[in-house]
Amino acid sequence: MGEFIRFCSEGICNPRSAGLQIPQERTVLVYNWRMADSLLVYNPAAGRISVRPFIGSIIRVLNDHGWRVEVAESVNGRHTTQLARMAAHDNFRAVFAIGGDGTVGQAASGLVGSQTALGVLPAGTANVWAIELGTHAFVWSHLRALKRNAALLAEAEPCAVDVGLCNGLPFLMWAGVGLDAMTVRKLEPRKRFEKYLAVPEYFATTVWNMSLWRGMNLQIVADDRQVEGHYLLAVASNIRHYLGGMTEISPSAALDDGEMDLWLFSGDNLATAFRHFFDMRAGRHVTSDQARRLPFRKASIESDTPFPLQMDGEPMLGATLATLEVLPRSLRVLMPVEARRRLCQSCPESES
Template structure:
């Protein structure tokens, strides 16, 4: 019998999740899983619960939550034999979107049940994880404008989360009026470069900005590399142009955008830089170091992914 824990934060996301999580747990048990349902308040407690599951050699941890909850769980499961699975009930659910899983909404109250069924019929892959300032991240590490927005938006109330895409777009446009560029010295896989940038983003996946933009169309999750995107500029107009280009996919061909596939990055500045990991605010720093931990996390994914995400065969 497969053993797992289903961890949920009743205060996370846009909807009360406990009754929906209990229904998902019933499906797991009906499919032969011995699963324990655990409630968390998020943050470090969620990491501790994930780490305990790995120490107990469980087969999987199911996280009913969003990208912030996933971020916390990764820190507890990194390098273990316990797989991570998501039942999307957060705000943006970008990792779930990457996997093509249905997300909880006003028009789909059975999304968690649909997701758990698809995951159980899927496969286990092993993927790379980024490490920034000794903290693991699954999706992105961003320094600059996006982190500035995250630091000023989080935490949000449940009411504020009801219209995540609209609110995010409005706040981004509002914050852009006061944003100027960052003078950065960057070392990428031993090569030095410098310039003035709106944003420096390291991404492990295709999607970005709440899933509204596909930033890295060719991203592969198990190739031992991530994409560094540099958006140059120092004005409000350039910031808004980059946002428009991202939304329309034109950033790929922009002369003011640089993409580098890499393994090690160091970003330095004379002043502290706003920093975010997986959409969560983390303490600013003027010396940011990012590395890749290849094949460090087992993940449960459904069949029929929206795009090819892995180059290696499933376990």
């Protein structure tokens, strides 16, 4: 698994032209790689339902809308990023990524600063990016979502959105330290059957971590402001939704305004953590004296002791310092017109 897999209508061509190793005994059908203008990369482990049986129908939809597609199955997050970077190097028009929020962030990492657009076909467990854009994810109740979203994005124009850097690594949605990163580290990766219990498992794991976690002393610099305090959680958010899409942490966030929000949630016990959760669910955290929002372009979070770290819902190595920076409008993303109008300030459709 993890080899570069292509499906062909014109014959068989050599997948090693992409620089990837293919087992000798494996026969691979491919499009003419010289003619492709997009890459469809999918995470076979994403979500509650395998997407592999649906790949052919997605290709046909994209073909019907004039796209010439190569297909690759990703073996892990780093591979997803490498595949996206290769597509950008070859000047592909777009990378269509099928998977969850982690796959979205990994594909975005390979496209930052390029002219290749990212099109997301959500098929993960939480699918917060899909909630942000107002599209349906591929789940049992929306089995046709992949084809519908492919048709929608096939006609969409790219919009340039902001990307964040955390310790030099790109993220599209969030970078968090503390309680949420502890939960992500406990949960990921998960087997497919465990994803059917995603909500209760996430809640139970978070409650367990809250009962043990006493917070951290942080020194924060956000542009020209300096803050010190004891916090359960610090999260930099580029989008509106958070906590598996259950809350809007930054209700008025724009994807292309050149800044992000750094949210700080104070406290040191289970009761305070529960209060933050219910405040976020109700939108009260925006005015709470226990939560603070720091808009930033550059920021740093430092502690005397190592803290857990997550980016786009994927666990990262812990650290005592997290440096944050916004890369304005550095990623081209295909998104529906209505989403552009709600979430972007600079795209033509958002001004109409």
